[in-house]
Amino acid sequence: MLLKSTTRHIHIFTAVVEKNELVPSDSVLTLDIDPDNEFNWSEESVQKVYRKFDELVEAYGGADLTDYNLRRIGSDLEHFVRSLLQKGDISYNLNSRALNYSMGLPRVVPAES
Numbered sequence: 001m002l003l004k005s006t007t008r009h010i011h012i013f014t015a016v017v018e019k020n021e022l023v024p025s026d027s028v029l030t031l032d033i034d035p036d037n038e039f040n041w042s043e044e045s046v047q048k049v050y051r052k053f054d055e056l057v058e059a060y061g062g063a064d065l066t067d068y069n070l071r072r073i074g075s076d077l078e079h080f081v082r083s084l085l086q087k088g089d090i091s092y093n094l095n096s097r098a099l100n101y102s103m104g105l106p107r108v109v110p111a112e113s
Helices: 043-059 067-087
Strands: 004-006 010-013 015-018 021-024 030-033
Touching: 004 067, 010 067, 015 030, 030 043, 043 067
Parallel strands: none
Antiparallel strands: 004 010, 010 030, 015 021
């Protein structure tokens, strides 16, 4: 049975991807980060999210895989993405099809005169 947690920027599925299709799995979690490309990501920032994901999954080790637990992991990752934006590790993609600044207005650094 496919379980999923979807927030604006984090999608988690109990599935594997085969031929661009999700195939339900009881032992694999698949993470999709920022599916709408709302942010500009460096490889380092993406890896930070994967490490945080691994840390959160490890914290639930041994617990039943439920909708509730999956949603908590997704929610915690969404907050982590917000922290990356606030620290300047990621930025809004101004070429995104959905410019809604869902995590707050972008910071504008004043030009020095």
